[in-house]
Amino acid sequence: MVLKKGFFFTIDSMIGAGIITLGILLLYTFYIVEPSYTSLDYTSNDLINSLSTLRVGEVNNAYIDELISTGEITNPENTILEQIGEFWALDKADKAGNLTKEFTNDFVDENLGFGFYIEGEEIYSRTKSNDGISMTSKKMISGIQRYRTREGFTARAVATKVTKNTTEVFMINPAGSSHGPGTIAYLTKKFYINSSDIIKATLFLTVHWGTSATPSNDFDLNGEPINIGNPWLYTQEKDATHIGFDVVDVTNSVASGWNDLEIMLRVQSDDHTHIHPGSKIVVEYESTGKFVPAKTVEKRLYFDNVLSNGGNNLNKATGAWSVLPIFVPKGVIIKNATLHIVGKDLKSFGIPEEVPEKGNVQLYLNDEKIEILNVTGTLNKTYDIKDNLGEGTNVVSVYLNCYPDYFFGKDDTMLYSDPENDPEDSSYVEVEYEIIDTAKLQYGKIDVSIVESFDGSMSNGKSYTKDFEDYDVIESFIQVAQLDSNTVSVNVNSQNVFTTPRPLATPSSIYIDSDYLKEGENNFEVSDSCSDCYILNETTLQYYVLIPSLVGYGQIFDSEEDAISDAEERLNLLLGDYVKATQIDKEVNPVGGVPSLWGPIIAEVRVWH
Numbered sequence: 001m002v003l004k005k006g007f008f009f010t011i012d013s014m015i016g017a018g019i020i021t022l023g024i025l026l027l028y029t030f031y032i033v034e035p036s037y038t039s040l041d042y043t044s045n046d047l048i049n050s051l052s053t054l055r056v057g058e059v060n061n062a063y064i065d066e067l068i069s070t071g072e073i074t075n076p077e078n079t080i081l082e083q084i085g086e087f088w089a090l091d092k093a094d095k096a097g098n099l100t101k102e103f104t105n106d107f108v109d110e111n112l113g114f115g116f117y118i119e120g121e122e123i124y125s126r127t128k129s130n131d132g133i134s135m136t137s138k139k140m141i142s143g144i145q146r147y148r149t150r151e152g153f154t155a156r157a158v159a160t161k162v163t164k165n166t167t168e169v170f171m172i173n174p175a176g177s178s179h180g181p182g183t184i185a186y187l188t189k190k191f192y193i194n195s196s197d198i199i200k201a202t203l204f205l206t207v208h209w210g211t212s213a214t215p216s217n218d219f220d221l222n223g224e225p226i227n228i229g230n231p232w233l234y235t236q237e238k239d240a241t242h243i244g245f246d247v248v249d250v251t252n253s254v255a256s257g258w259n260d261l262e263i264m265l266r267v268q269s270d271d272h273t274h275i276h277p278g279s280k281i282v283v284e285y286e287s288t289g290k291f292v293p294a295k296t297v298e299k300r301l302y303f304d305n306v307l308s309n310g311g312n313n314l315n316k317a318t319g320a321w322s323v324l325p326i327f328v329p330k331g332v333i334i335k336n337a338t339l340h341i342v343g344k345d346l347k348s349f350g351i352p353e354e355v356p357e358k359g360n361v362q363l364y365l366n367d368e369k370i371e372i373l374n375v376t377g378t379l380n381k382t383y384d385i386k387d388n389l390g391e392g393t394n395v396v397s398v399y400l401n402c403y404p405d406y407f408f409g410k411d412d413t414m415l416y417s418d419p420e421n422d423p424e425d426s427s428y429v430e431v432e433y434e435i436i437d438t439a440k441l442q443y444g445k446i447d448v449s450i451v452e453s454f455d456g457s458m459s460n461g462k463s464y465t466k467d468f469e470d471y472d473v474i475e476s477f478i479q480v481a482q483l484d485s486n487t488v489s490v491n492v493n494s495q496n497v498f499t500t501p502r503p504l505a506t507p508s509s510i511y512i513d514s515d516y517l518k519e520g521e522n523n524f525e526v527s528d529s530c531s532d533c534y535i536l537n538e539t540t541l542q543y544y545v546l547i548p549s550l551v552g553y554g555q556i557f558d559s560e561e562d563a564i565s566d567a568e569e570r571l572n573l574l575l576g577d578y579v580k581a582t583q584i585d586k587e588v589n590p591v592g593g594v595p596s597l598w599g600p601i602i603a604e605v606r607v608w609h
Contacts, residue, residue, distance in 0.1 A: 040112070040135035044607040047107055047114070048137045051081040051603075054103075063102050067095070081603055085144040088118045100124035108607065117604040134608035142600045152556040154589050157567035159446075159549040159575065161583035163286050165199065167451040169479060169542050170281040171508040172205070172261075175322035175415075176274025178308040179407040183318070184266040185273055188305040189281070190420050196256040197286035203228070203261075204481060204538060205279045206245045210271035218264040221253040234458070234536065236483040241271050243483040245278070247538060254283060258420045272319075272407060277488065277506045278481030278538065282451055288582075291447035291546055296335070296434050301326070303398070303427040306415040310407070318413045319402025324429050325507035326394040329475065330515045332433040337386040339363070339370065341379060342416040342427050343400045347409035348374035355403045362399040365389075366501040370396075380425070389431070393498045393511045396429055404504055445546040447474070448578045454539040461489075461527025462535035466543075469520050476512045476543035480526055481536040487529035492516040494523070509542075547579055553589060560588050 056064055057076030067073040072095060073083060080103055087096035100116045101124050108114050108126070115125030170191040178185040205228055207217065219226040232244035261281065265273040303322050310318030320343075328334065341363065348360045359372035361379055365388050385396075401409035417426040435441065454464045478490050487500040490510050497516060500506045512524075526535045551570045557563040564586050575581060 040133065040607045040609070041137075043108060043112065044114075044135045044137035044605045047104060047607070048081070048139050048603065048605045050107070051084070051103060052079050052139050052141075054080050056080060056083050061102065063098065067099075081139060082141060082144070084116075084123060085118060085141045085601060085603060088121070088123060089144050089146050091146075093123070097124040112607055112609065114605065114607045117606065119601050120604075134606060136604060136606045138602055138604045140600045141603055144601045152558050152591060153560045153563040154553040154556050154591055155560075155563035155567040156553045156587050156589075157551055157564075157571040158585045158587075159571060159579070159581035159583070160585050161288065162290070162446055162549065162575070162579050162581050163197075163288055164446060164448050164579045165284065165286055166447075166449045166578070167282060167284045167542070168193070168449060169451060169477070169509065169540070170283070171325075171479070172275055172279035172281070172304065173323050173325070173508050174275050174277055174279075174485075174504055174506065175304055175306050175320075176265075176308070177272035177306075177319055177321060177402060177404070177407065178265070178310060179272040179319065179402075180310070184264060184309045185320075186305075186307040186309075187263040187265070187275065188307075188417075189261040189263070190302075190305075190418070191259050191261070191281060192420075193254060193256055193259060193283055193285060195285035195287045198251065198254055198256070199284040199286060201249070201251045201254040201281065201283045203248045203250045203281050204245075205248075205263075206243065206276035206481070206483060207265065207273070208241060208243045208276055208484070209265060209273040210242075211240045217266065218262070220260075220262040221250055222255060222259055224253050226250060226253065234483055236532075238484050238532075243276065245276075245481070245483055245536065245538070250281070254281075272402075272404065274321075274404075274504075276482055277485050277508050278479060278536065280479055280508050280540075282540070284451075289446075290549060291442070291445045293441040293443060294435075295438070295441060296432065297332075298430070298432045299327075300428050300430040302419040302423075303415060303417045305417045308401075308413045310410050310413070318409045318411065319400065319407035320413045320415045321397070321399045321402055321404060321504070322415055323398070323505050323507055324396045325509060325511070326389060326396065326429050326431055327511035328389055328391050328394065328431065328433065329435075329511075330391050330513045331437050332435055334386050334389055334431065334433045336430070336432040337384070337389050338430050339365075339383040339385050339396055340426075340428050340430070341381055341383075341398060342425060343375065343379035344377075344414040344416050345412045346375045346377060346379060346401060347411070347413075348376045350408040350410070352406050352408060355406050355408075360401050360409065362397075362403055364397040364502060364505075366394055366505075385429075392513065393507065395501055395505045395507055397502060397505050398427070442472075442474075442546055444549055445472075446549050446575075446579050447544055447546055449542060449544050450578070451540050451542045454535075454537045454541070456537050458534040458536045460531065460534050461525055462537070462539065463523060463525045464539075464541055465521055465523050466541060467521050468517060468543075471543070471545045472547075473517055474514055474544050474546055476514070476517065476541065478510045478512065478524060478526060479508055479540045479542065480506065480510065481538040481540070482528070482533060483536070484530070484533045485528065486533050489527050489529075491525040492522065493518060547576065548574055556591055563588055 234245040236243045306320040308320040363370040401413040488506045490498040
């Protein structure tokens with residue numbers, strides 16, 4: 001029994017001794033390892049904190065004095081850490097390394113290894129064997145950017161005066177007439193050019209006349225004869241009648257201010273003579289000024305003056321007709337829309353039985369009747385058409401002493417319009433609307449009108465693709481050029497924007513709201529219901545773009561001159577080919593000590609055994 005008791009005592013003693021020994025070993029390890037980590041942590045933190053608080057101008061150091069005297073250090077308010085970062089940013093690696101060495105070697109115990117890094121790039125290191133124990137401390141430095149100084153200049157530029165190359169289209173809408181042998185139709189188109197710097201002017205004209213193969217027509221612009229139809233660019237015969245389309249350069253005939261285009265159509269063996277869609281005057285000119293947006297828009301469009309002479313015999317029937325479009329954008333409130341018609345020398349007799357409604361004055365909006373009445377002498381009347389207007393292109397059709405293809409009366413019939421000398425007593429359509437979407441009221445921009453012709457050969461239908469990725473387009477128009485015309489349809493990106501509402505009611509310009517357009521490629525398609533009513537490649541797309549007139553602050557430069565040059569270059573690039581700044585206001589801003597303008601970068605100290 002004694003032996004057994006002694007045996008168990010011995011075992012207990014051995015177990016207890018083992019536990020004590022293990023505890024001593026753990027304590028030894030703790031007191032050896034933990035102080036090593038703590039010491040390294042303190043060293044790395046103290047080192048980077050010292051570098052980030054001590055300023056260059058506060059130290060008495062021969063190396064720093066040398067850098068200041070040579071101009072390498074320009075700001076004594078920099079901390080040592082910022083100055084190292086600035087040297088790194090300017091790609092002065094040797095100076096960054098030397099400055100780091102100057103302020104770290106004596107600070108760190110010679111038994112330790114350490115390294116200093118910016119954005120992971122080694123600036124300076126002192127190598128010692130690494131037993132696997134290391135610590136890292138980091139600091140963020142704002143206001144440092146690679147390859148440039150910490151202070152500089154930035155500039156912005158505003159074009160306060162500009163000249164712009166813009167293109168305006170003056171529509172010659174379908175109109176006529178006069179009917180039968182010896183009759184004459186006179187059409188007068190008045191248009192105003194608000195520029196004395198005219199670059200180019202082109203007349204596009206489509207004339208449809210009767211059975212006489214060689215009509216004796218006259219065309220004058222500002223009193224000078226215009227050579228049209230000798231020969232015609234395109235011709236077409238249809239039901240014993242003739243159609244001619246021509247394009248003529250009239251640059252030398254147009255002038256600043258009011259211009260008069262006189263068209264005399266005469267000698268008809270049979271049928272009536274008139275103008276088809278696609279007739280227009282396209283004027284490219286240089287002008288000044290910026291886009292001035294308005295929440296309330298008022299527009300007035302004048303009819304062209306039409307005088308039809310049929311002589312004193314009822315067999316030589318007279319009559320005058322014309323169409324005029326009204327353009328209404330999407331998302332507006334129409335405040336007012338009026339039609340003012342002035343007709344002269346009207347005769348309320350001789351109306352053929354074939355005319356569907358017995359009135360020598362017939363007025364339509366799209367395919368809805370405005371009024372049909374009989375008038376002798378002068379008609380001067382205003383109609384409220386606001387409630388029947390729709391979005392897009394609306395067409396007003398006016399028939400005086402006629403209802404094509406029927407003509408009646410005798411002597412003269414006139415659809416009167418003289419916007420130059422008698423604007424209030426002329427025939428016109430006026431519309432006023434309010435823009436609801438205020439995002440469309442863009443200020444500080446320059447509006448430019450650009451006109452491009454369709455390409456390819458005549459066909460039915462015809463399409464054109466335009467990439468608007470680089471443009472802020474506010475509205476656009478299709479000016480359909482044709483020989484014969486019936487029922488025209490215009491689609492934009494597979495959406496129908498216009499279809500001719502009634503016979504002879506296709507205007508020379510069709511409105512396309514910006515809502516139909518998209519960024520990138522847009523597809524415009526034009527077609528006619530009759531198989532031989534071709535769309536010509538002289539059909540044009542006109543679009544209005546807004547170009548910003550200012551650029552904001554740009555990059556940081558070491559000199560004011562470089563900053564201003566950069567701002568002007570950015571502005572001219574933005575203005576592009578259509579706008580030239582004749583006066584630029586520049587604003588230069590010195591920058592420095594503003595951390596948000598640069599960086600941040602990460603500086604790092606690593607310390608190891």
